[in-house]
Amino acid sequence: MTHDRLKRLDAFLIPILAVLSGLVVSVILVLLTDTPPVEAYRILFVAGFGCNELTRCALFTTLERATPLILTGLSAVVAFRSGMFSIGQEGQYLLGAVMAAWLGYAIQLPPVIHPLFIMIMSMLAGAAYGWVPGVLRVKLGVNELLVTIVLNAIAVLFAEYMVQFPLRADAGAVAHSPVIDASAQLPTFLPGSKWGIGFVIAVLTAYAVYVYLWRSTPGYEQRMAGQSKRFALFGGIPSDNAAIRAMLISGALAGLAGSIEILGVHRRIMSAFSVGLGFDGLSVAILGQSHPLGVAIVAILFAGVRLGAQLGLQLEAQIPRELGGTIIGLIILFVALRKFYEGNLDRLRDWLVRRFNRGQARPER
Amino acid sequence: MALALEMKGISKYFASTDVRANDQVDFAVEAGEVHALVGENGAGKTTLMSILYGLVRPDAGEIKVDGQPVQIHRPDDAIRHGIGMVHQHFKLVPSFTVAQSIMLGMEPNRGGFLTPNEENRIVSELAERHGLPVDPKARIRDLPVGMQQRVEILKVLERKAKILVLDEPTAVLTPQEVAELMRVVRNLSQAGFTVIFITHKLLEVVRVADRVTVMRGGRNVGSKAVAETTVPELARMMVGREVLLKVNKAPRQPGPVVFAADDVSVTDVRGFPAVTRVSFEVRAGEIVGIAGVSGNGQTELVEAVTGMRALDGGRLALNAKDATSLSVRQRRNAGLAHIPEDRIHVGLNLETNLDENLIVSRYKLGQFNRAGFLNRRSMRDFAIDVIKRFSIAAAVPGGGISRLSGGNMQKVVIGRELAGEPTFIVANQPTRGLDVGSIEFVHRSLVDARDRGAGILLVSVELEEILALSDRVLVMYRGQIQGEVDPATATEEQIGLLMAGAQPETTAPTA
Numbered sequence: 001m002t003h004d005r006l007k008r009l010d011a012f013l014i015p016i017l018a019v020l021s022g023l024v025v026s027v028i029l030v031l032l033t034d035t036p037p038v039e040a041y042r043i044l045f046v047a048g049f050g051c052n053e054l055t056r057c058a059l060f061t062t063l064e065r066a067t068p069l070i071l072t073g074l075s076a077v078v079a080f081r082s083g084m085f086s087i088g089q090e091g092q093y094l095l096g097a098v099m100a101a102w103l104g105y106a107i108q109l110p111p112v113i114h115p116l117f118i119m120i121m122s123m124l125a126g127a128a129y130g131w132v133p134g135v136l137r138v139k140l141g142v143n144e145l146l147v148t149i150v151l152n153a154i155a156v157l158f159a160e161y162m163v164q165f166p167l168r169a170d171a172g173a174v175a176h177s178p179v180i181d182a183s184a185q186l187p188t189f190l191p192g193s194k195w196g197i198g199f200v201i202a203v204l205t206a207y208a209v210y211v212y213l214w215r216s217t218p219g220y221e222q223r224m225a226g227q228s229k230r231f232a233l234f235g236g237i238p239s240d241n242a243a244i245r246a247m248l249i250s251g252a253l254a255g256l257a258g259s260i261e262i263l264g265v266h267r268r269i270m271s272a273f274s275v276g277l278g279f280d281g282l283s284v285a286i287l288g289q290s291h292p293l294g295v296a297i298v299a300i301l302f303a304g305v306r307l308g309a310q311l312g313l314q315l316e317a318q319i320p321r322e323l324g325g326t327i328i329g330l331i332i333l334f335v336a337l338r339k340f341y342e343g344n345l346d347r348l349r350d351w352l353v354r355r356f357n358r359g360q361a362r363p364e365r
Numbered sequence: 366m367a368l369a370l371e372m373k374g375i376s377k378y379f380a381s382t383d384v385r386a387n388d389q390v391d392f393a394v395e396a397g398e399v400h401a402l403v404g405e406n407g408a409g410k411t412t413l414m415s416i417l418y419g420l421v422r423p424d425a426g427e428i429k430v431d432g433q434p435v436q437i438h439r440p441d442d443a444i445r446h447g448i449g450m451v452h453q454h455f456k457l458v459p460s461f462t463v464a465q466s467i468m469l470g471m472e473p474n475r476g477g478f479l480t481p482n483e484e485n486r487i488v489s490e491l492a493e494r495h496g497l498p499v500d501p502k503a504r505i506r507d508l509p510v511g512m513q514q515r516v517e518i519l520k521v522l523e524r525k526a527k528i529l530v531l532d533e534p535t536a537v538l539t540p541q542e543v544a545e546l547m548r549v550v551r552n553l554s555q556a557g558f559t560v561i562f563i564t565h566k567l568l569e570v571v572r573v574a575d576r577v578t579v580m581r582g583g584r585n586v587g588s589k590a591v592a593e594t595t596v597p598e599l600a601r602m603m604v605g606r607e608v609l610l611k612v613n614k615a616p617r618q619p620g621p622v623v624f625a626a627d628d629v630s631v632t633d634v635r636g637f638p639a640v641t642r643v644s645f646e647v648r649a650g651e652i653v654g655i656a657g658v659s660g661n662g663q664t665e666l667v668e669a670v671t672g673m674r675a676l677d678g679g680r681l682a683l684n685a686k687d688a689t690s691l692s693v694r695q696r697r698n699a700g701l702a703h704i705p706e707d708r709i710h711v712g713l714n715l716e717t718n719l720d721e722n723l724i725v726s727r728y729k730l731g732q733f734n735r736a737g738f739l740n741r742r743s744m745r746d747f748a749i750d751v752i753k754r755f756s757i758a759a760a761v762p763g764g765g766i767s768r769l770s771g772g773n774m775q776k777v778v779i780g781r782e783l784a785g786e787p788t789f790i791v792a793n794q795p796t797r798g799l800d801v802g803s804i805e806f807v808h809r810s811l812v813d814a815r816d817r818g819a820g821i822l823l824v825s826v827e828l829e830e831i832l833a834l835s836d837r838v839l840v841m842y843r844g845q846i847q848g849e850v851d852p853a854t855a856t857e858e859q860i861g862l863l864m865a866g867a868q869p870e871t872t873a874p875t876a
Contacts, residue, residue, distance in 0.1 A: 228714045
């Protein structure tokens with residue numbers, strides 16, 4: 001079945017086409033500035049992905065910034081693949097971060113044990129926050145999308161309260177918590193960026209999520225229940241359990257993202273800590289075709305474009321860095337148009353199959 | 366009499382579900398008559414009417430209203446040509462008043478400002494003119510279903526419809542409301558309106574219609590004057606099949622009881638009783654057929670038996686063990702197999718591949734489950750084995766299944782369900798929408814399973830299928846077993862009467 005095999009390529013073709021379309025349309029915006037588009041994209045790329053010397057390497061910073069995106073993206077993947085449209089990554093991420101910032105100075109443990117314990121606690125906090133919409137969905141039929149929106153708002157305010165009062169370190173202008181103990185900090189690889197163990201954890205987690213969803217029986221249950229509730233019911237798959245399990249795992253992954261961001265990058269939590277990394281995870285998951293490999297690639301791309309816009313376009317070319325966000329927005333817009341690509345790719349594929357399989361048996365309709 | 370409506374050569378093919386919903390349908394309605402359009406679910410009557418009302422674009426065919434060819438692309442066009450439709454599920458806004466609902470989109474106004482009094486007056490006059498009294502100021506949500514339907518009819522009349530299409534109008538009504546609707550329909554016909562009455566309840570046809578058209582499998586199988594036909598004849602036209610199916614099978618050798626339902630009651634999705642106090646047994650080595658016009662509780666009964674729907678009352682026993690509150694998985698482990706009526710949405714998951722589809726009811730078993738991980742090699746071996754045993758030529762191990770034909774999809778379902786040598790098999794409409802070759806395969810598989818010693822509960826609205834396969838036949842009507850007949854001696858007429866709700870051993874009701 002040539003058709004089936006070609007169809008599998010779509011997972012890669014569609015994001016690539018979307019990215020190209022987004023870049024092409026962004027040219028219109030670049031033309032409004034004085035910089036020639038090719039030059040602007042070169043600056044963007046060098047500032048986002050370039051690497052001249054090891055200690056001042058943009059690529060490493062990009063990888064550092066991709067870390068929480070990978071994890072929140074995986075969080076969204078687990079929920080989406082299990083039929084739960086949860087956008088609660090932001091709230092779960094914040095709870096994980098608050099937990100990490102607190103335990104980072106409030107308890108004393110030996111190195112290695114300390115961050116491990118904190119990451120587990122952050123995952124539990126995120127999982128608990130994911131459990132709420134899951135159980136409401138299963139027991140009462142409440143739409144998980146609405147519940148997670150509300151829970152996100154609560155988590156933002158809760159985190160802000162914790163920073164302003166219980167965890168506040170001093171009376172400085174910007175409220176922040178005490179710096180976490182050295183024993184709790186996650187090591188970084190090279191000076192000049194916070195790229196470190198956290199990134200390795202994120203990549204290993206991406207592989208673990210893939211194995212779990214596609215190779216394990218609980219993952220099979222979640223995917224089947226997510227793809228067709230009635231098929232799951234028919235086959236005896238406990239889809240309610242699968243949905244709650246999905247939300248627990250999804251929450252834990254977002255909580256882990258918050259934990260690593262504190263332990264590996266900021267080393268404390270400060271006022272207005274939330275910059276939408278949880279929501280970016282949603283975009284990453286959608287752009288990455290809800291697949292762990294796609295998420296890892298897209299998260300790096302995403303972080304790089306943003307860094308390139310910030311450091312390259314803004315500082316070097318005096319183009320507002322919001323262009324980076326605009327490019328990403330356009331790319332997501334084109335991914336949302338995947339039906340357009342699918343329709344045309346299908347037509348192209350049918351044409352190719354017809355052309356090259358002439359005389360051979362047609363694939364069954 | 367002149368033809369109010371003529372539809373010629375209407376064809377419609379739905380590629381997404383691979384269904385030829387209408388196949389060269391000719392349909393003619395005389396002015397001023399009540400014309401019943403009957404057929405099973407899926408026979409194509411709703412598609413035909415959706416084409417008439419501009420909701421569906423036909424692939425071929427033409428439509429004439431009052432002898433003039435017309436183009437109907439949208440409901441607006443239909444309304445302009447005097448065609449009005451009352452949908453089975455009303456399209457009303459609960460918070461609106463009756464008058465607001467009827468005048469929606471054509472509200473009387475003075476310089477852009479609404480004039481509610483004028484609106485109420487117009488509606489009162491309209492209601493009076495047609496003898497359909499309503500309170501224009503009442504809110505829709507406060508009205509009983511019968512009154513809401515009356516609002517829908519008035520809405521159509523206000524838009525100057527001459528041809529009224531009523532889509533299964535009695536499905537949601539109480540018997541009293543049905544009687545009232547029948548009176549309304551007769552009155553409208555006397556006042557010169559043409560009424561097309563879609564139903565699958567044959568007793569209603571003889572009560573209200575002048576003429577009747579029967580559809581089956583997307584084709585018009587005949588139009589008759591109601592006075593010249595009988596309920597059993599209509600039933601036969603509805604469920605009959607062109608190809609006479611003959612299945613060679615040995616005499617049954619009934620063994621112990623493999624399944625027993627005792628006093629079982631079930632409610633449907635909307636909470637109405639669908640199955641009321643049904644009891645029956647299935648023995649090893651026999652096929653028990655459940656005949657009946659669709660929508661008489663068969664779906665709910667099957668869901669209850671297979672564990673997909675909770676019982677309201679009664680008990681189930683599987684292989685002499687109580688199964689009333691067992692989960693789907695427990696029942697399947699106890700020897701149940703289920704061939705569902707909807708293979709595309711229930712029996713299969715088209716979004717995943719063949720291997721994963723085949724293990725849905727047994728992924729927890731040691732064969733496929735290695736310490737919580739899927740054993741992909743034995744999944745693949747199993748897929749290869751099923752493909753070979755059930756000769757599913759078009760399927761590929763590890764390949765997608767969404768592009769398989771209906772017959773091959775059903776082979777995948779049957780291969781999965783019969784592979785485990787089940788002791789009790791529930792087959793609901795196992796040949797719906799299949800071609801003759803696939804039908805023979807399904808029938809052969811079921812008879813083989815019976816001869817191997819499985820007990821089979823076969824639910825079908827195809828009377829010939831029931832008669833060809835079953836060792837015993839139960840007829841369902843309105844959620845109850847109306848009677849049991851011996852397929853060897855029973856006539857189609859006898860069963861047709863039971864299907865239409867007649868008591869056993871009585872004569873046909875008179876029109």
